[in-house]
Amino acid sequence: MSAVPVTDETAADFARSAPVIEVKNLWTVFGEQVVHRDLSIAIEAGEVVSLVGGSGSGKTTLMRQMLGLEHPRQGSVAVFGIPLAGTPKHLVKKIRRRWGVLFQEGALYSALPVFDNIALPLRELRAFDEDFIHDMVMLKLDMVDIERRHAWKMPSDLSGGMIKRIALARALVLEPELVFLDEPTAGLDPDRSESFVSLIQSLQRSLNFTVVMVTHDLDTLVSLSSRIAVLAEQRILAYGTLHEVTAVDHPFVRNFFHGERGKRAMAAPAAQALIG
Amino acid sequence: MTKSNSEAPVRHPDIEIRQGEAGARVWISGAWDIRALESRARALRRRLADVTREVGGAGWDLSEVQRLDHVGALLLWQAWGKRRPGMLGLRPEHAVFFSNLDRDKERVGAPRDFDWLGLVRALGANMLLVVDHAVDMVRLLGQMLLDSLSLLTHPARGPWREISAGINRAGAQAVGITAAVGALIGITLSYLSSEQLRTFGADAFIVNILGIGVVRELGPMICAVLVAGRSGSAITAQLGVMRVTEELDALAVMGIPYTVRLILPKVVALAVVVPLLILWTSSIALLGGALSAKIQLGMAISQFVSSLPSAVPIVNLWLGVGKGVVFGILIALVSCHFGMRIEPNTESLGIGTTRSVVTSITVVILADAVFAVIFADVGISLT
Numbered sequence: 001m002s003a004v005p006v007t008d009e010t011a012a013d014f015a016r017s018a019p020v021i022e023v024k025n026l027w028t029v030f031g032e033q034v035v036h037r038d039l040s041i042a043i044e045a046g047e048v049v050s051l052v053g054g055s056g057s058g059k060t061t062l063m064r065q066m067l068g069l070e071h072p073r074q075g076s077v078a079v080f081g082i083p084l085a086g087t088p089k090h091l092v093k094k095i096r097r098r099w100g101v102l103f104q105e106g107a108l109y110s111a112l113p114v115f116d117n118i119a120l121p122l123r124e125l126r127a128f129d130e131d132f133i134h135d136m137v138m139l140k141l142d143m144v145d146i147e148r149r150h151a152w153k154m155p156s157d158l159s160g161g162m163i164k165r166i167a168l169a170r171a172l173v174l175e176p177e178l179v180f181l182d183e184p185t186a187g188l189d190p191d192r193s194e195s196f197v198s199l200i201q202s203l204q205r206s207l208n209f210t211v212v213m214v215t216h217d218l219d220t221l222v223s224l225s226s227r228i229a230v231l232a233e234q235r236i237l238a239y240g241t242l243h244e245v246t247a248v249d250h251p252f253v254r255n256f257f258h259g260e261r262g263k264r265a266m267a268a269p270a271a272q273a274l275i276g
Numbered sequence: 277m278t279k280s281n282s283e284a285p286v287r288h289p290d291i292e293i294r295q296g297e298a299g300a301r302v303w304i305s306g307a308w309d310i311r312a313l314e315s316r317a318r319a320l321r322r323r324l325a326d327v328t329r330e331v332g333g334a335g336w337d338l339s340e341v342q343r344l345d346h347v348g349a350l351l352l353w354q355a356w357g358k359r360r361p362g363m364l365g366l367r368p369e370h371a372v373f374f375s376n377l378d379r380d381k382e383r384v385g386a387p388r389d390f391d392w393l394g395l396v397r398a399l400g401a402n403m404l405l406v407v408d409h410a411v412d413m414v415r416l417l418g419q420m421l422l423d424s425l426s427l428l429t430h431p432a433r434g435p436w437r438e439i440s441a442g443i444n445r446a447g448a449q450a451v452g453i454t455a456a457v458g459a460l461i462g463i464t465l466s467y468l469s470s471e472q473l474r475t476f477g478a479d480a481f482i483v484n485i486l487g488i489g490v491v492r493e494l495g496p497m498i499c500a501v502l503v504a505g506r507s508g509s510a511i512t513a514q515l516g517v518m519r520v521t522e523e524l525d526a527l528a529v530m531g532i533p534y535t536v537r538l539i540l541p542k543v544v545a546l547a548v549v550v551p552l553l554i555l556w557t558s559s560i561a562l563l564g565g566a567l568s569a570k571i572q573l574g575m576a577i578s579q580f581v582s583s584l585p586s587a588v589p590i591v592n593l594w595l596g597v598g599k600g601v602v603f604g605i606l607i608a609l610v611s612c613h614f615g616m617r618i619e620p621n622t623e624s625l626g627i628g629t630t631r632s633v634v635t636s637i638t639v640v641i642l643a644d645a646v647f648a649v650i651f652a653d654v655g656i657s658l659t
Contacts, residue, residue, distance in 0.1 A: 098311070110621035127314040128347075135350055142376050156620040175310045175345040206372040207345075 018081035020045050020178055020210045021066055026075035028061055035061050037234035038075070043227075045177075048204060048211040050221045053231030054252055059214045062231065063180060066212065067101065068092065079178070097125075099178040100171030104186055106163040108155040108170070114141075115151040118170045125174075140169040144199060161192040165199070172203070179204075181213035185220045197223055218256075218265035230256075242266075286342055289316060291323050293331055300331040301363075305340035308348025317351065324355035335363025338370060349373035413613045420535040420543070427536070435541045442545025446507040447553060454502055458557035461498060462490060462564030470572040479573045483580055486565040487588035488656065495558030496596050497644060500603040503550055504636035508611040511542055512632035515615025516625050543608040550607070551600030558596065591655040599647055603640050610636045 019042040028036040035058040043049050051059040064070045065077050068084040077084050079095050108117050118137045122128055128136070138148055144165040155163060164184070171179060184200060185193035197220050204211055204224075215221050221228065228245045230237040230253060238248040246257045246266075256262060287306040294301050306312070313320065336352075338344070353374070360378070391397065427434045469485050515538065518524050527534045566580040614632035618624050 111623035125314050127317045129318075132317075132350065132354065135354065136346065139346055139350060139376055154621060175347060 018078070019043055020047075020080060021212065022078045022081075023062070023066070024076050024078075026062075026065060026077065027073040028058065028065060028070060029073045034234055036065075039235050040075075041229055041236050041239060043210065043212060045210050046208055048224050048226045049213070050225035050228045051212065051214045051231060052216075052221065052228060052256065057231040058234065059231050060182065063182060063212065063214055067099075067180060068096075097121075097174050098176055099180065100174065100176035101180045102164070102167050102171045102182065102184060104182045106155070106167035108163060108167055110155050113152050113154055114146075114158070114166050117155070117166065118173055121170065121174050136173065137169075140173050141166075143172070143203065144169045160187050161189075161196065164188065164196055168200070168203075172207075175207075176209055178210045178212070181211060181215075183214055183216065185215070185217050193217070193220070200224060218261055222265050286312075289313065289320060289348070291320070291327055293327060293334070298335070300334040302327055302331065302334050302336045303340060304336065304338045304352065305342070307343040308341050308351070309343040309345040310347040312343070313347055313351065317347075320351060321355070324351065328355055328357075333362065335365070336361050337365035339365045339367055341367070341370060344370045344373055346373055346376075349377060353377050409613070412617075413609060416535070416539070416613055416616070417609060420539050423533040423535045424540055435537050438537065438541035439544050439548075442541050443549050445510075446503060446545055447549035450502065450506055450549075450553060451556065453506070454499060454553050454557045455560045457498055457502060458495070458560040459564040461494060462486070462561030463568045465489065465494070465561075466565035466568035467572060470569055474573065479575065480583070482565075482569050482573060482575065483583045484587040486562060486569075487584055488592060490561045490565065491558050491588055491596050492592045492655065493644075495561060496554050496599045496603060497640070498561075499550060499554045499557050499600065500607065500640040500644075501637055503546065503553065503604070504607050504611075504633055504640065507546065508607050508636045509629050509633050511608065511611035512615040512618070512629045513625065515612055516618030516628055519616060519618055520620040520625075539608075539612045542612060543605055546604035546608040547601050548604070550604030551597040554596055554600040589655045595647070595651055595655060599644065602643055602647075606639050606643060607636045610639055 021041075021043040023039060023041045026036050026039045027034070028039075039062070051062060053059045061070060065072060066079065068077070071085065080098065082091060082095055084092060084095070108114075109120070112120070115137055118140055119133050122133050122136060137151070141148055141151060146162060146165050146169065150158070150162065150166075155166075158166070181200070185196055188196060200211075201224060203209075211224070213220075213224070222242065225242070227240060228242055229239045230245055230248070230250075232250065232252045237250055238245045238253070246253065257266065289306040289308050289312050290304070292303045292305070294303055336356075338352075341348075349370075358377075360374070366374070466482060466486055470479070470482055473479055473481055473485075515524075518538075524534050524538075527537060562584070566575075566577045569575045569580060570577055611632050614628050614635065618628040
């Protein structure tokens with residue numbers, strides 16, 4: 001593979017051999033504060049990986065590193081086998097089109113109606129006409145169970161649950177192979193949160209994209225993730241299935257998984273199936 | 277996305293018509309995902325349109341498609357006239373991309389019908405909007421005064437800290453910019469006037485022109501415009517964001533009227549600060565004018581200063597300061613009013629702030645005209 005020059009066409013094929021995301025010996029430092037100390041993790045295609053850790057443990061920062069929104073002090077972050085630092089801009093742009101990001105508050109463009117929010121990435125490609133874009137946006141709205149009559153509403157007129165769904169539709173509009181979810185269920189009531197989780201789950205199963213998510217919510221974590229990465233002490237403390245991770249003896253793990261909330265979530269059928 | 281045939285090299289999207297015993301069949305092959313299609317979408321659409329015209333009711337076979345996603349599926353779907361063709365060969369893993377397309381389609385277009393009476397309607401709506409704004413502003417002022425009544429009996433509960441902070445922000449921090457603008461205006465005005473006066477040999481009148489002009493009109497106006505641009509916009513943006521982030525509601529549920537805590541301090545602060553800034557700006561402008569007069573006309577600065585009291589009756593100074601109080605109150609009220617109308621989106625914040633500044637300046641100029649009419653024969657000696 002190394003002999004093949006990286007072109008637009010071959011770039012698409014890297015995902016098969018290399019891990020989708022490979023973080024090697026990453027150091028993140030803000031001023032005096034070391035957030036990540038020599039952190040490494042590799043995420044394979046098709047996985048649903050949850051990043052968990054106490055507040056301030058650097059999970060969101062790690063996700064921002066993977067997105068190229070923060071820059072490593074040392075070490076490297078490669079997505080689809082292509083390092084984010086030191087790669088020509090137009091290739092990094094190709095990567096950016098192959099992932100979708102769901103921000104915690106949705107980050108819909110407040111000045112644009114729902115339709116234009118979802119259409120924006122498609123229009124940026126300048127490859128499709130308005131008729132196609134219209135059908136595509138409607139298709140994505142159908143996929144996230146948003147009624148079409150909401151298409152011309154402004155984000156400020158929508159409820160939190162709808163904003164999340166529409167933001168998910170926007171994240172999925174370029175058919176990403178990799179989807180980042182930042183606290184996907186934060187701010188949703190239990191009922192909505194459950195239906196949003198099952199929506200993500202069914203989309204992930206049918207479209208088979210890789211998911212990296214940051215979450216605090218044990219129910220979300222248990223029902224969605226195939227692997228869990230625990231961040232503590234500025235590194236990846238444990239990376240594995242729920243069963244493997246819960247076996248680790250560490251104060252954070254004990255607190256998080258074996259506390260009152262943890263026990264309840266683990267008793268759920270989904271968790272039982274995972275632990276086996 | 278869907279990885280099939282992962283060993284075979286991925287081929288470009290292709291369309292082929294093969295004639296078989298059961299008639300023509302359209303074979304679709306290669307990668308039909310967004311990565312492969314984004315550069316070829318237009319060409320493929322044309323080709324698909326040609327194919328459907330050529331062999332209308334032909335069967336379609338997608339089993340040689342290596343990759344498929346919604347983009348590819350939608351391209352084909354549109355070519356099929358948005359329904360499944362009679363005969364369709366499809367890999368099971370690709371079926372998911374067509375499952376969502378089968379739903380009943382109603383087209384939801386943007387509501388964009390042309391309104392012939394639009395202009396008339398817009399004019400009327402704007403008139404009503406102006407009235408609405410005026411009523412709203414009077415209501416805001418009234419509410420603020422009513423809420424402030426309690427301060428008469430409990431002066432210790434007054435928002436003194438906020439007032440002091442407002443004075444610092446709108447006044448102390450504006451000293452530099454007002455001085456710079458004032459000095460430039462004074463110098464320019466003096467330079468231009470002295471050129472004219474010299475031709476008539478009326479050099480001494482430079483003091484009258486500058487004195488009356490700056491103390492009575494220019495000083496207050498420059499100050500008001502600067503304060504509207506600097507502090508007015510800040511007030512609007514601040515209140516707007518506070519409204520959007522529900523901070524105003526948070527104050528209300530704590531039993532703290534936002535009129536007293538947020539609006540009153542700004543009104544008081546600007547009412548105090550603008551007259552002071554006017555005094556400051558006018559002095560600097562006169563100083564600049566005197567300097568320019570010295571250079572242009574050779575008039576000593578001491579002569580300029582000593583003839584100022586006789587050329588400019590003191591009532592002009594009081595008039596300028598009085599205007600400052602009114603301007604300050606108007607700017608604060610207009611800015612707060614627009615801040616309260618900001619809606620929770622970025623565009624509204626931009627538009628609201630712009631409107632606030634433009635309206636503040638307009639209102640100040642209107643008020644200035646009213647002052648000019650009322651005090652037409654005060655302070656201008658015609659002897």
